[in-house]
Amino acid sequence: MTSKLTITLLALGAAAAPLAAQTKITGAGSTFSNILYTDWMQTYNKAHPDVQFNYQSIGSGGGIRQFSDKTVDFGASDAPMSDSAMAAIGNNVLHIPTEMGGVPPTYNLPGVEQQLKFTGPVLADIYLGTITKWNDARIVADNPGVKLPDMDIVVVHRSDGSGTSFIFTDYLTKVSPEWASKVGKGTAVNWPVGLGAKGSEGVSATVKQTPGAIGYVELGYALVNHLPVGAVKNKAGKFVAASIASVTAAAAGAMKAMGPNTDFRVSITDPDGADAYPISSFTWMLVHKNYDDAAKAKAIIQYTWWGLTQGQSRCGELGYAPIPKALQPWLEARLKSITADGHPVWSGPAGR
Amino acid sequence: MVRETAPGRLSRAMSTTLPQTMSPAAAESVAPVSTSSAAPRPHRRHYGDRVYRGLLTALALSLPLLMLAIVAQLLVSSWPAIRKFGFSFIWTSVWNPVTDTYGAAPMIFGTLVSSLLALLMAVPLSLGVAIFLTEFAPRWIRQPVAFLVELLAAIPSVVYGLWGIYVLIPLLRDYVAPPIRAVLGWTPFFNGVFYGNSMLAGGIILAIMIVPYISAISREVLLAVPATQREAALGLGATRWEAVWGAVLPYGRAGVIGAVMLGLGRALGETMAVTMVIGNRHDIALSFFQPGYTMAAAIANEFTEAQSRMYLSALFEVGLVLFVVTVAVNALARLLVWRVARGTAVGSKAL
Numbered sequence: 001m002t003s004k005l006t007i008t009l010l011a012l013g014a015a016a017a018p019l020a021a022q023t024k025i026t027g028a029g030s031t032f033s034n035i036l037y038t039d040w041m042q043t044y045n046k047a048h049p050d051v052q053f054n055y056q057s058i059g060s061g062g063g064i065r066q067f068s069d070k071t072v073d074f075g076a077s078d079a080p081m082s083d084s085a086m087a088a089i090g091n092n093v094l095h096i097p098t099e100m101g102g103v104p105p106t107y108n109l110p111g112v113e114q115q116l117k118f119t120g121p122v123l124a125d126i127y128l129g130t131i132t133k134w135n136d137a138r139i140v141a142d143n144p145g146v147k148l149p150d151m152d153i154v155v156v157h158r159s160d161g162s163g164t165s166f167i168f169t170d171y172l173t174k175v176s177p178e179w180a181s182k183v184g185k186g187t188a189v190n191w192p193v194g195l196g197a198k199g200s201e202g203v204s205a206t207v208k209q210t211p212g213a214i215g216y217v218e219l220g221y222a223l224v225n226h227l228p229v230g231a232v233k234n235k236a237g238k239f240v241a242a243s244i245a246s247v248t249a250a251a252a253g254a255m256k257a258m259g260p261n262t263d264f265r266v267s268i269t270d271p272d273g274a275d276a277y278p279i280s281s282f283t284w285m286l287v288h289k290n291y292d293d294a295a296k297a298k299a300i301i302q303y304t305w306w307g308l309t310q311g312q313s314r315c316g317e318l319g320y321a322p323i324p325k326a327l328q329p330w331l332e333a334r335l336k337s338i339t340a341d342g343h344p345v346w347s348g349p350a351g352r
Numbered sequence: 353m354v355r356e357t358a359p360g361r362l363s364r365a366m367s368t369t370l371p372q373t374m375s376p377a378a379a380e381s382v383a384p385v386s387t388s389s390a391a392p393r394p395h396r397r398h399y400g401d402r403v404y405r406g407l408l409t410a411l412a413l414s415l416p417l418l419m420l421a422i423v424a425q426l427l428v429s430s431w432p433a434i435r436k437f438g439f440s441f442i443w444t445s446v447w448n449p450v451t452d453t454y455g456a457a458p459m460i461f462g463t464l465v466s467s468l469l470a471l472l473m474a475v476p477l478s479l480g481v482a483i484f485l486t487e488f489a490p491r492w493i494r495q496p497v498a499f500l501v502e503l504l505a506a507i508p509s510v511v512y513g514l515w516g517i518y519v520l521i522p523l524l525r526d527y528v529a530p531p532i533r534a535v536l537g538w539t540p541f542f543n544g545v546f547y548g549n550s551m552l553a554g555g556i557i558l559a560i561m562i563v564p565y566i567s568a569i570s571r572e573v574l575l576a577v578p579a580t581q582r583e584a585a586l587g588l589g590a591t592r593w594e595a596v597w598g599a600v601l602p603y604g605r606a607g608v609i610g611a612v613m614l615g616l617g618r619a620l621g622e623t624m625a626v627t628m629v630i631g632n633r634h635d636i637a638l639s640f641f642q643p644g645y646t647m648a649a650a651i652a653n654e655f656t657e658a659q660s661r662m663y664l665s666a667l668f669e670v671g672l673v674l675f676v677v678t679v680a681v682n683a684l685a686r687l688l689v690w691r692v693a694r695g696t697a698v699g700s701k702a703l
Contacts, residue, residue, distance in 0.1 A: 058656055059657045060657055060659075061657040061659045062656050062657075064659060082659070082660075085659070154547050159627065159632035159649075159653045159654075160653040160657060161653075161654050161656070161657025161659075162657060183450070185450070186449050187449075188449040188657065188658075188663075189449060189450050190446065190447060190448035190449070190450065190451075191633075194633070195547065195549045195633060196631065196632030196633060196645075196653070197549075197628075197632065198627055198632070198653055202517075205517050206548075206549060209517065209518070209521060209522060209548060210525075210547055210548055
């Protein structure tokens with residue numbers, strides 16, 4: 001009996017030995033990026049079985065906390081870390097944009113088949129409670145030929161803190177001085193009016209069930225669920241609907257403002273560019289500037305570079321917008337600057 | 353030959369070794385057993401009993417200690433917010449994460465109002481179910497209906513929320529709110545436009561969720577009332593209703609009040625179903641047609657994304673306030689049950 005037990009344990013130990021050579025990378029954070037990151041990790045692991053991943057989609061706030069505590073190797077966030085949060089960890093963080101998100105407004109107007117057009121100030125006034133009816137003169141002026149009913153606007157926003165809210169309020173802060181002074185931007189704000197719903201699922205369910213409602217959701221969510229979305233006027237004066245292409249165009253339009261030494265903690269809402277969708281944003285992967293373990297740092301960098309190049313082809317079908325290819329040289333430089341114990345870890349994609 | 357069972361052996365051992373004056377209760381303690389013959393076995397049992405008792409004491413103490421640990425954690429984590437806002441946290445309404453100013457008054461108000469509204473609707477319904485099942489229902493229907501009512505408790509909270517969004521709210525908006533507005537729209541409780549997500553929807557969902565708890569316990573309590581009570585009332589000429597209301601229910605009132613308090617405790621802490629239908633608005637409004645917020649819903653919604661230290665601390669303080677409110681309600685319930693039970697026999701036994 002005892003010898004059988006010993007043999008079983010030895011066999012298990014022998015089987016476990018090859019597993020010890022694996023690298024385990026842990027990450028936590030954004031729920032928005034969850035679908036894409038999970039897909040990336042599965043695909044990368046198939047090609048590189050020696051690298052295993054674990055990603056917990058606990059929300060951007062939790063991701064930043066765990067990344068700062070070094071509980072996980074990388075974080076994921078829809079909003080960039082604040083200066084004080086970065087100073088608290090000695091600025092040992094790099095923001096790497098991995099994909100882009102857009103936030104279209106969605107609405108429920110029975111009897112209106114056409115796509116509605118909104119301008120930034122109109123959206124801000126709707127969410128401030130200044131515009132209360134669908135047939136308000138300003139909405140009618142932006143939508144010639146559309147018969148708008150005399151209905152109350154039921155405003156719906158997110159009740160949970162979320163990167164989608166951050167992008168939306170960031171845009172409203174830029175286009176409306178009243179919003180900037182009264183409310184401001186953040187993952188959670190003091191909404192002047194409206195119902196709060198939990199998650200994009202909650203917002204879209206509430207909007208669908210309430211005639212006369214308006215809300216905002218993630219682009220991927222709107223695409224997958226075929227929600228009616230409105231077009232928003234961009235800085236160039238064109239009414240653009242959110243789509244994979246128009247969101248990527250927003251980053252391309254903002255590149256001039258960024259410059260090659262950017263730390264990517266930029267807001268790209270309301271950018272230049274004729275076809276840019278104004279309510280767009282990066283979402284970031286947070287990596288340390290300096291790691292303790294060189295082998296793990298190299299594995300993380302190689303995976304990140306894979307995601308920034310080959311992984312971008314997965315974005316479209318999962319409802320995310322890829323980052324512009326023009327950003328790749330800057331990102332490569334940023335990844336090359338990562339060190340472990342003072343020595344650079346990665347010399348670029350050719351020297352693997 | 354009759355096999356000797358362990359209890360039989362023990363009682364024989366006790367009766368032969370114990371002095372006759374010692375009561376059986378005192379025989380619990382280990383010492384008397386060891387005064388039997390000088391065999392080593394009683395000494396081992398003595399040691400084993402000590403270990404056993406120590407283990408049980410440790411397990412029993414672990415739960416209050418866990419509760420104390422939770423309170424300690426809540427206090428420590430909410431300390432920055434307590435220091436910054438003091439008592440004004442409880443009566444301020446502004447909840448602004450951008451300027452880091454927090455006041456929990458709407459959430460406290462919403463928790464209490466939604467729970468009381470739920471009680472107002474659930475208590476008559478559950479008592480009615482309990483009385484029907486114990487007094488008036490034909491025998492063959494009692495078990496199935498009781499089973500179905502108790503099955504309501506098994507439905508997950510999230511499923512209730514989904515049902516609320518897709519079934520209850522459209523129903524309320526289209527068929528229930530307009531007549532109420534027409535009749536009672538002038539009162540402060542029912543004025544304003546009804547958009548669906550509201551305190552009323554939250555109260556109704558909570559009422560449905562707590563009905564099984566109140567009705568199951570009330571049913572047990574009413575079943576425990578001796579038949580003589582009812583028969584005496586009927587014998588004195590009371591109608592069926594008068595017998596129940598005047599003789600059976602007062603006899604079990606302590607238990608029924610305990611059941612109601614249990615339901616209230618459940619309603620205070622309910623999170624998912626409430627947050628999906630209540631509108632999640634940091635506002636105090638008298639009207640049940642307006643959206644509101646509860647403490648549990650706020651924590652569930654905002655905790656994962658809270659980034660600044662003060663925000664997290666404020667949410668912990670909301671958790672602390674919820675804890676205090678729940679403990680206070682439970683303490684009041686205990687007090688109420690104790691006072692009411694002084695006149696009855698069933699109430700104190702059933703609890």
